[in-house]
Amino acid sequence: MDKSLPDLAAAVAGIEDGMSVMIGGFGGSGGPIELIHALIDRYLATGHPKNLTVINNNAGNGHVGLAALIEQGMVATLICSFPRSADPVVFTEAYKAGRIALDLVPQGTLAERIRAGGAGIPAFYTPTSYGTALAEGKPVEEFDGRPYVRERWLKADYALVKAHRGDRLGNLTYRMAARNFGPLMCAAAAVSIAQVSELVEPGAIDPEAVVTPGIFVQGVVEVANPAQEEALNRAGARYPEVPA
């Protein structure tokens, strides 16, 4: 078994028009910047994929990563909890112009819907959002005297995540708080692709330390020294780069 992929282009080659794509990360931590940029490269070369539904906690920051994907017009719908950032201008303009639809989900509900999707649980009840506008139209049931809102699982065609170390079997570790949505999304998507800072031989990751077991991962591509969204934005970066 070898899930390692030769390059970023191969990693994103299967993503087609209209697909749903979970993208890991909370703000910049855990954002698979290089995988997202490879998807943009493909779009600029071929006109595909477009009309994507993207699931991410946020809506991008500045003009790189997810913000750049939105700026290209590739995203029709965004499912997220917090579409604000230090520099949210790309999403904000697209949203106000009606070029992108927003499905706002409370952060813990978003996480649990993705977890449920990966775990084969079609629905669950949560206290979150009861009595608020975000619970409108959803079934409510009382358990032990308290009201709870029914939420559905969330699955996707693809997941793109950033991990720290990975082996060719797909076992992954993460770096600090970059873990965030990665393990959940890998389980919830039909095809999960991880970019890893270091591709290692099976056995090099202590089995006790594996965070995402390889069964949840379909592809691993090495990106040594990956970019950080925050650092790119502080440097005023854009993707694709504007010719001087």
Add this chain to the structure above:
Amino acid sequence: MRLTPTQMAWRAAQDIEDGAYVNLGIGQPEMVARFQPPGREAIFHTENGILGFGEAPPPGEEDWDLINAGKKAVTLKPGTAFFHHADSFAMVRGGHLDVAILGAYEVAETGDLANWSTGPRGVPAVGGAMDLVHGAKRVAVMMDHVTKDGAPKLVRQCSLPLTGVGCVTRVYSSLAVIDIVAGRFVLREKVPALTLEALQDLTGARLHLDGAVGDLVAPDL
């Protein structure tokens, strides 16, 4: 006469017990961590997936994989733990946090909270606010007593979209400490310079008394 946000954070910190697990909301509540009384150890939770993180690093030493829910850089401490988002919100909703302290636009005497939306204009964003108000044993709010225009923020009924129903247990305002008990505001402390009547005039619902009202006094910070 009124407490500054830093002083409100100091006051809120005095109620955090030794050994408490605490989530501090983005913005002003983050300052609460700076004022832990000596001899008490609280463990801070940030919903993006860290327990027991430390203060901000010096400029230039940020690691952008080590951030809090406000996307600000933090540091490691001995005993820090990382976890994914589903575990993080299991800590939140599952009743494992002792205290959550949030900011607010409005708090109603019923304990209803409005802190995520100022209405239909603009881009809506909720983050973890609707999760955080469920599950913590104490849900406290830290906010100015009135709006910039002088309108009460402690009200009979929220006019803005709700974050949660009947969830707030205590309010640390710039003028008072108020508990919410059985659908009523119960005044615990007020700034000494204000009479009870003057405080009532700045409050949108009836203030009830249950024993002596303490002086709300904070050090110069």
